[in-house]
Amino acid sequence: MSWLEVTIYTSKQGLETITGLLLQMGVTGFVIQDPDDYDEFLTLQGTTWDYMDEDMEKLKDCETSIKFYLAENAQGQEMFHEIKNMLKRLKEEGDDYGKLTMDLGNVKEEDWANNWKQYFKPFTVGEKFVIKPTWETYDNVTDRMILEIDPNSSFGTGQHYTTQLCIEQLEDIIKLGQKVLDMGCGSGILSIAALMLDAEHVTAVDIEQNSVDIANENFEQNKMDKAKYTTYCGNILTDDALVETIGTGCYEVVVANIVADVIIPMRHLLKNFLVPGGTLVASGVIGERAEEVKEALVSAGFIAEAITEKNDWVAIRCKAND
Incomplete structure (x- = not known):
């Protein structure tokens, strides 16, 4: 290597x-x-x-x-x-x-x-997806949905364990007609997966304008209906106007695949974005900090439902307390 x-x-x-x-x-x-x-x-x-x-x-x-x-x-x-x-x-x-x-x-x-890029080949994730780089072909016969991605200079090939954990969680929780907020969208891979799983609308947010641009390109690459997604660039921790624009109490599902030191200070905002009883999937967390992040989320009014793990990375699924 x-x-x-x-x-x-x-x-x-x-x-x-x-x-x-x-x-x-x-x-x-x-x-x-x-x-x-x-x-x-x-x-x-x-x-x-x-x-x-x-x-x-x-x-x-x-x-x-x-x-x-x-x-x-x-x-x-x-x-x-x-x-x-x-x-x-x-x-x-x-x-x-x-x-x-x-x-x-x-x-x-x-x-x-x-x-x-020579190492990035098509691969399966969860029970429903094949992740395929845009520059590769995939000729296998499959019932899985094919999600094409070009991360370019942004996070989100799907090969990172945290991304896979989030996709597996989304397979379990997304229901027809739901609104999803993807906080820290990177390449847009989780937003696209949510739409393929029949989410009604996805709002994708990232602190990097470059990531937002790449996410928009990947939405188009996967032929997503433009009426079903909205993208924003900004930092919700410092931009109250952006928080208001995104909308509070609007989303059945929020996914935040970031890092522990960002999820923790965001925890109250993440809860406020959700409808009562809505679901948060928080990932980008190493195993040794899982309990710390879980306790922080519980302190913000979440009920921890499940923690899944791959190679010492975890995803924490929580329900917003009514």
């Missing part, structure tokens, strides 16, 4: 925050470089260390950074875009996390974005 070397440039303050968030996303190995380590080394030289090698001497002129590797496949691509969105959220917080830029080694982002 090929690997992409990724370096995030940050500040001393940002190291702990960013490595913690990366761990939550499933990135487990890092190389951290920080000029402060050089100064600390100098204070210990002669007591703990007897000599300085060339790599240690380079630290005095380096930028504070976190280096890690992503698999060059569809899951690596999804994680890459999840990390990009995480960095954007940190920039919007305005804390002193440094410049929060990413370097992809000697690979241009647009080149890598095409290279991983």
Whole structure:
């Protein structure tokens, strides 16, 4: 397997925050470089260390950074875009996390974005879907619905476990005529699945305009009726006008495949979007934080109904308390 070397440039303050968030996303190995380590080394030289090698001497002129590797496949691509969105959220917080830029080694982002596509082949999800990249053919005879997707530079190939968990939940809960809110829609894959499952209307929202544009392209690729979907770009945590536009008390189903640290502060808003007794599917949560997220949702007035898991990622299904 090929690997992409990724370096995030940050500040001393940002190291702990960013490595913690990366761990939550499933990135487990890092190389951290920080000029402060050089100064600390100098204070210990002669007591703990007897000599300085060339790599240690380079630290005095380096930028504070976190280096890690992503698999060059569809899951690596999804994680890459999840990390990009995480960095954007940190920039919007305005804390002193440094410049929060990413370097992809000697690979241009647009080149890598095409290279991983060779690993993205049609595959089945749940009991009702085949997920097919737009550039592939699928000649198998099947009773399953074929959902075509081109994530381009957005999250949502369907290969990430959290996306699959959400689709499997939607298969169980979507009923004819329901309205669905897809919060953090990415490529639009969950919105399209909901419409294929006979939802009456889907509202798809993402913080990235690029994701909204890609979602619209995927709606068209799958020949979705334009009257049955609406897309918005914005951050519901900071934009009251957007919340009002989306509408409260309107949706039988809300799906939020984001991350724990976004779902938790959104929990009251997510509940308010639902009709009494409506269903929330929250995913993008690693197993070790499942209980924390569940308790936060319960505190907002949800009743936890089910937790499903794949490869240490979970989806939490809740009912809005009447």
